[in-house]
Amino acid sequence: xxxxxxxxxxxxxxxxxxxxxYEKCDKGHNNGLTAGLEHYVxxxxxxxxxxxxxxxxxxxxxxxxxxxIRPKEFFYYEADKEEPWFYAWIGFEENNLIPETIRKGGCIxxxxxxxxxxxxxxxxxxxxxxxxxxxxxxxxxxxxxxxxEKIYNSHVERSIIIMQNNISTPxxxxxxxxxxxxxxxxxxxxxxxxxxxxxxxYYLDLRIKRAxxxxxxxxxxxxxxxxxxxxxxxxxxxxxFKKRIGVSPQKMRNKKNK
Numbered sequence: 001x002x003x004x005x006x007x008x009x010x011x012x013x014x015x016x017x018x019x020x021x022y023e024k025c026d027k028g029h030n031n032g033l034t035a036g037l038e039h040y041v042x043x044x045x046x047x048x049x050x051x052x053x054x055x056x057x058x059x060x061x062x063x064x065x066x067x068x069i070r071p072k073e074f075f076y077y078e079a080d081k082e083e084p085w086f087y088a089w090i091g092f093e094e095n096n097l098i099p100e101t102i103r104k105g106g107c108i109x110x111x112x113x114x115x116x117x118x119x120x121x122x123x124x125x126x127x128x129x130x131x132x133x134x135x136x137x138x139x140x141x142x143x144x145x146x147x148x149e150k151i152y153n154s155h156v157e158r159s160i161i162i163m164q165n166n167i168s169t170p171x172x173x174x175x176x177x178x179x180x181x182x183x184x185x186x187x188x189x190x191x192x193x194x195x196x197x198x199x200x201x202y203y204l205d206l207r208i209k210r211a212x213x214x215x216x217x218x219x220x221x222x223x224x225x226x227x228x229x230x231x232x233x234x235x236x237x238x239x240x241f242k243k244r245i246g247v248s249p250q251k252m253r254n255k256k257n258k
Contacts, residue, residue: 003123015095017135020120022088025050030078040102041069041091042142043077044117048085052077054105060157061085064111068102088120092139099143116142155180155187156194163203167210170230173199207231208244215252222249 004021018039025048043052044066052059052067053076061067062085069075071094079085101108116138123131159176176199177187191199207229214225223234226249231237241249 015097015136015139016093017132017139018091018093020088020090020123020135022086022121024086025079025084027084028079028081029084031076033074033076035074036072037069037091038071039091039093040071040098041089042102043067043069043087043089044113045085045087046114046117048080048083050077050079050085052107057106057155059107060161061107064109064114066108066110066113068105068108070103070105073105088117090117090120090135090139090142097143102143110145112145113142116145155182156191159187159191159199160202163199163206167207168228168230170203170207173203204240205244208241211237211241211249212245212252215249220253222253225249225253 002021002023004019006019019041045061045063047063049060049062052061054069055074059065059067067077119138123135158180162171162176162179173188174184177184180187182190188199191202195202197205211225211229211231214220214228215222220228222238226232226234226237229237231240238249245252
């Protein structure tokens with residue numbers, strides 16, 4: 001199901017909305033490679049997943065993500081073949097009020113933006129008179145929230161997914177950089193600037209946190225938990241775990257089993 005609402009331009013408003021709408025996509029539905037829009041369009045994903053590709057990056061997206069299409073850029077997006085997305089969008093003209101976060105394009109993660117887009121699902125029930133002004137107000141709400149959000153780099157996002165999928169058999173940071181077709185030094189700098197810690201530290205923290213979950217929720221031996229999180233040296237694992245979590249893995253396990 002797709003609902004599209006095209007708006008009349010009203011030059012007296014501070015920013016002019018062009019189009020709003022929503023769509024529950026079929027599995028694998030895509031827009032085809034497109035270019036040449038004369039305005040911005042922002043999609044908010046309510047449920048499901050898919051991916052968006054612009055001229056520089058590819059973004060794997062899910063609920064509460066937004067993707068930004070900028071004027072005149074090539075783009076492509078496609079719904080997942082198993083869990084297709086349901087999204088709403090707002091399109092609007094270029095304007096000097098648009099925050100830098102939007103001008104950069106790409107993707108924004110923000111569950112708070114849901115409240116700006118939910119009313120779009122009822123737009124066809126509103127009277128035509130004043131609807132442009134109402135949408136204009138929603139755009140300004142969105143701008144205010146987006147100025148507080150951060151666009152994430154797709155290379156960093158993909159590297160985190162690789163780490164999450166390789167907890168028991170950790171991959172060297174250099175190999176992750178290779179998989180992303182990036183120089184190791186450049187990747188480490190990019191990751192650190194984006195996340196605030198080095199990829200090595202982030203990866204290690206992921207593994208320790210996974211170990212904490214396994215020890216606190218499951219009746220596994222400390223040795224099995226160490227192996228499941230990629231630590232071959234049991235003594236080294238125990239020392240590192242206590243340093244980062246504050247208690248030894250054995251004490252955490254004993255606490256769970258009480």
